[in-house]
Each structure stands twice: as C-alpha cells, then as structure tokens.
Amino acid sequence: MSTSERLEDLLRELAPQVLGVLLRRYGGFEECEDAVQEALLAAATQWPAEGIPENPRSWLVTVAARRLVDQVRSEQARRRREVTAAVRETPDTNLPPPGEETFGDQDDGLALLFLCCHPALTPASQVALTLRAVGGLTTAEVARAFLVPEATMAPRISRAKQRIRAAGASFAMPSAQEWAERLDAVLHVLYLIFNEGYTASSGPDLRRGELTTEAIRLTRMLHRSLPNDGEVAGLLALMLLTDARRSARTGPDGALIPLAEQDRNRWDAALIEEGSALVTDAMSASSLGPYQLQAATAALHVQAPRAEDTDWEQICILYGILCRIAPNPMVTLNYAVAVAMTRGPRAGLELLETLDSDSRIARHHRLYAVRAHLQELAGEYAAARANYRLAARRTTSLPEQRYLRDRAGKLDR
Structure with a gap:
C-alpha cells in the first residue's frame, strides 16, 4: 500500500471519530461536518509534507473545532443567527492541546x-x-x-x-x-x-x-x-x-459464476471460520432473529465441501422459520429454491406463484431468474429460456445480464 493510500485510510477512519467529538461538544450536524471536512483537507495538504502528528485525531479535532468557532464568530459578526442556533450559544473556544481531548x-x-x-x-x-x-x-x-x-x-x-x-434530533444514544x-x-x-x-x-x-x-x-x-x-x-x-466467496464469484473476464459452480478452494477459510463461530455463539446465547437465521443458512452453504453435499434439508427448515418470523418476498424466493432442492422443482415453482401478486417483487428480475432456474430443473426448457431472457431485460447489472442471456442461450442448443 502506498503512503497516499495509507493516509487516505487513516483520514477515513478518523473522520467519524472527529465528527462525533464535535457533535458531542457543539451539536449542529451540518456545521460540524463542514468543519471536519475542512480539517481533513488541511491534513491531506499538510501531513504529506510535514509528517503525521503524534496524535492525528487530536490534531483534527483541534483544527475542526477552531474552524467551527471561527465560522460561528463570523456569522455572529454579520448578525446571522442560523449557525449560532445550531451550535450552542456560547461554544467553548478554550480547546485543549493535542493529546488532552477525552474520546x-x-x-x-x-x-x-x-x-x-x-x-x-x-x-x-x-x-x-x-x-x-x-x-x-x-x-x-x-x-x-x-x-x-x-x-x-x-x-x-x-x-x-x-x-x-x-x-x-441530538447527538446522543436514543432512549430505551x-x-x-x-x-x-x-x-x-x-x-x-x-x-x-x-x-x-x-x-x-x-x-x-x-x-x-x-x-x-x-x-x-x-x-x-x-x-x-x-x-x-x-x-x-x-x-x-x-x-x-467473493474471489470465486467471477471469472477472469468478470463473468458471474453461480454458487454451485464456484471453486470452493478459493473461498476465504478465515472468514468462514470467524463467521461460523459468531453465528453459533449468537444462536446459543440469544433470542433467534432474522440475521442469525440468514447467517446460519450461509454457514451451511460454505461449510459444504461440494455443492452436492449442501444440507438443503436444514436450509429448508431455517428458511421456513425465517418466513414465519420475518416474512418478505426475498425470503420466500430463497425458500422456494430450498423447497425445490428438497421436494422437487415443481414444489418450488408452486411456492413462487404466491409472489406473482406481490407488487414488491412481481416485476423484479430475481423472481424471473429463479423461476427460470426451477423450470430448467423441471425440464421445462422453453419456459425457462423465456424467463431467463425476461430476467435479463429487467436487470440493470451487466454481469447478471450476460449470465442470464448465456443461460437462455444454452437452452437453445
């Protein structure tokens, strides 16, 4: 990583921390953020030549707070009270030296x-x-x-x-x-x-x-x-x-590779281990929620050594629970795939029919794409080809368009 990239990462990490300090001290979201942006610009200009300060966060807070105070004084001098109303009436101009700010x-x-x-x-x-x-x-x-x-x-x-x-709204944690x-x-x-x-x-x-x-x-x-x-x-x-799974999702030309066809050796084992431990601990120690359920299904997918080893029965159970506690059309769409993999494609297609009257997804390309996939599994190639093409027309993602058209083209042969 280059020096400029490291500096950019540091400033990006510090920006919300500095904004939080100013909001806590002065209030006024827009004015505080403007001051922070000026301080970041000053740092991006000065630090490459002068070096990064010993306490870069305090440097940014000091500069941003002074810019904010200067702005308030200027507005007061011109008898404009908009910013003064957003910032406290008498802002503290006695700023601590770098290193003495409490964060x-x-x-x-x-x-x-x-x-x-x-x-x-x-x-x-x-x-x-x-x-x-x-x-x-x-x-x-x-x-x-x-x-x-x-x-x-x-x-x-x-x-x-x-x-x-x-x-x-104020800069504080919400009430209970x-x-x-x-x-x-x-x-x-x-x-x-x-x-x-x-x-x-x-x-x-x-x-x-x-x-x-x-x-x-x-x-x-x-x-x-x-x-x-x-x-x-x-x-x-x-x-x-x-x-x-990110590195295995696309080919050298950027083409989309579906989950079942991905090279699992390219998956990140460390992320899989960390994510699996997190969801296991969460599900054993807290009330079950929709994000935990989705994480559990993701874990079952990535823990299978081969696509054919995927525990679809367990995934189907998890999606069934998810449909009950947090129903939405995308959950039903995924549930239909799991049902198709456990009870056959016709069962999945029947479940998809319940979404045809749901305005939130009825014209969404994913509904057409999933229907096409299940029709292909059921041997209904003409219908599958038509729905793949319809899905391709409805998405604005170029990789998805290419993938869906390729799937339709393969059914022409």
Missing part, C-alpha cells in the same frame, strides 16, 4: 450511526448519510455508489442533515423506548450497504468492494459496542460468510 470512540461511532439512521429519513437517505458521515466516504464516492452525479448527491445529503435538525426501532434501522442500513456492494444493482461490475468493506467495518464497530446482541453478531456473521 469515547465506540460510543461516539455508535451514536453517530443511530443519528444517521434517524426515522425522519428515508432508507435511501439513511444509507447515503451513513456512508458520508460514519463511513468517511466523500460525497463523490457516495454518488458513485448510488450511480448519480455528485451534484445530485450533495443536496440529497444536505437535505438529510436538515431533516435531522428539523426533527430536533426508541432503542429497538433505531437499532433495527441501523442493522437494515448496514445490510443494504453490504448487499449493494456484494451484488451491485446496476453497472458494469458485479461487486463494489468499497461498499462491502465499509459495511463490514461499521458492523464490526457496532459488534464491539454491543457484543451481546445476537442480531448484531448475526449480521456480522452473515456478511463475513457471504464475503468469504
């Missing part, structure tokens, strides 16, 4: 995650703001993740901050009454970030590594703060067990 990194990071996942925001805004404020991604990087121009993403993130302010709802939102946002990174919804690449890496990093941080929460452990296990 609570894990608590700050957790509180920042909860703030970014405020219920006043839409899921898309929660994801964008989490990537920006907690993940340390630039606005341009967040825009690339959403496949929109930076000029579109910048106001979207700004509006999200404004909604948080309008809702009267809000905890469960907010934690569910945090886990869902991290899950969405990981899924978009693991299988990009559109674009030329199957995977966006920066998103999967960031989702895993943030979930690890959450797990360190909440080590006894079974669903946090379950989500981290699910990510690790899924990400363990």
Whole structure:
C-alpha cells in the first residue's frame, strides 16, 4: 500500500471519530461536518509534507473545532443567527492541546450511526448519510455508489442533515423506548450497504468492494459496542460468510459464476471460520432473529465441501422459520429454491406463484431468474429460456445480464 493510500485510510477512519467529538461538544450536524471536512483537507495538504502528528485525531479535532468557532464568530459578526442556533450559544473556544481531548470512540461511532439512521429519513437517505458521515466516504464516492452525479448527491445529503435538525434530533444514544426501532434501522442500513456492494444493482461490475468493506467495518464497530446482541453478531456473521466467496464469484473476464459452480478452494477459510463461530455463539446465547437465521443458512452453504453435499434439508427448515418470523418476498424466493432442492422443482415453482401478486417483487428480475432456474430443473426448457431472457431485460447489472442471456442461450442448443 502506498503512503497516499495509507493516509487516505487513516483520514477515513478518523473522520467519524472527529465528527462525533464535535457533535458531542457543539451539536449542529451540518456545521460540524463542514468543519471536519475542512480539517481533513488541511491534513491531506499538510501531513504529506510535514509528517503525521503524534496524535492525528487530536490534531483534527483541534483544527475542526477552531474552524467551527471561527465560522460561528463570523456569522455572529454579520448578525446571522442560523449557525449560532445550531451550535450552542456560547461554544467553548478554550480547546485543549493535542493529546488532552477525552474520546469515547465506540460510543461516539455508535451514536453517530443511530443519528444517521434517524426515522425522519428515508432508507435511501439513511444509507447515503451513513456512508458520508460514519463511513468517511466523500460525497463523490457516495454518488458513485448510488450511480448519480455528485451534484445530485450533495443536496440529497444536505437535505438529510436538515431533516435531522428539523426533527430536533441530538447527538446522543436514543432512549430505551426508541432503542429497538433505531437499532433495527441501523442493522437494515448496514445490510443494504453490504448487499449493494456484494451484488451491485446496476453497472458494469458485479461487486463494489468499497461498499462491502465499509459495511463490514461499521458492523464490526457496532459488534464491539454491543457484543451481546445476537442480531448484531448475526449480521456480522452473515456478511463475513457471504464475503468469504467473493474471489470465486467471477471469472477472469468478470463473468458471474453461480454458487454451485464456484471453486470452493478459493473461498476465504478465515472468514468462514470467524463467521461460523459468531453465528453459533449468537444462536446459543440469544433470542433467534432474522440475521442469525440468514447467517446460519450461509454457514451451511460454505461449510459444504461440494455443492452436492449442501444440507438443503436444514436450509429448508431455517428458511421456513425465517418466513414465519420475518416474512418478505426475498425470503420466500430463497425458500422456494430450498423447497425445490428438497421436494422437487415443481414444489418450488408452486411456492413462487404466491409472489406473482406481490407488487414488491412481481416485476423484479430475481423472481424471473429463479423461476427460470426451477423450470430448467423441471425440464421445462422453453419456459425457462423465456424467463431467463425476461430476467435479463429487467436487470440493470451487466454481469447478471450476460449470465442470464448465456443461460437462455444454452437452452437453445
């Protein structure tokens, strides 16, 4: 790794910590983040020439806080009270020298995650703001993740901050009454970030590594703060067990390789071991939840030495439980595959028919792709070919399009 890459990683790691310190001391999400960005820019300019300070985090806090105070004073001088209302009326300008700041990194990071996942925001805004404020991604990087121009993403993130302010949210852990709802939102946002990174919804690449890496990093941080929460452990296990297969998912030309055809020797054994231990411990020590169940099914897939050794009976049982405690169309879709592998493809196809009237998935390419796969297993080649082609037309992921068209083409022979 080059020096510039190491510096970039350090600044990305420190950015949410510094933002947490400023929010805790001053409040005012938008103003604090602007000050942090100025401090990061100063560090990126000065540190390569002058060297990294002994305590880089305190250096950034000091610079960012001074920028924030300068901004407040300037606004006061011009009789503009907008920022003064967001920041406390008399901010503390007696900053401690580097090294004397008191930090609570894990608590700050957790509180920042909860703030970014405020219920006043839409899921898309929660994801964008989490990537920006907690993940340390630039606005341009967040825009690339959403496949929109930076000029579109910048106001979207700004509006999200404004909604948080309008809702009267503060930089603090939610009350006991809000905890469960907010934690569910945090886990869902991290899950969405990981899924978009693991299988990009559109674009030329199957995977966006920066998103999967960031989702895993943030979930690890959450797990360190909440080590006894079974669903946090379950989500981290699910990510690790899924990400363990990343190097075997595509060929040299970037073509998608389905699970059953992957070279299992290329799977990451260390991630499999860590994820399996996490989900085993979580399921034995806490109430069963949907992320634990999904992690358990992922573990059964990656622990099988060959595709034909997969314990589909156990997977079918787990998906059956998941359908009862957290029903949604994607769970039913996966359950249909497990049913097909244990009771035959016709049984799986019958289960898929229950999704045809569900507006959340009725036109989704995955429904057509799974139906085509099960029809192929049932020997219904003409129907399978038609559904593979329909699925290819409905996805905006180029690797998935190529794979689905190839599957249809093979049935022409």
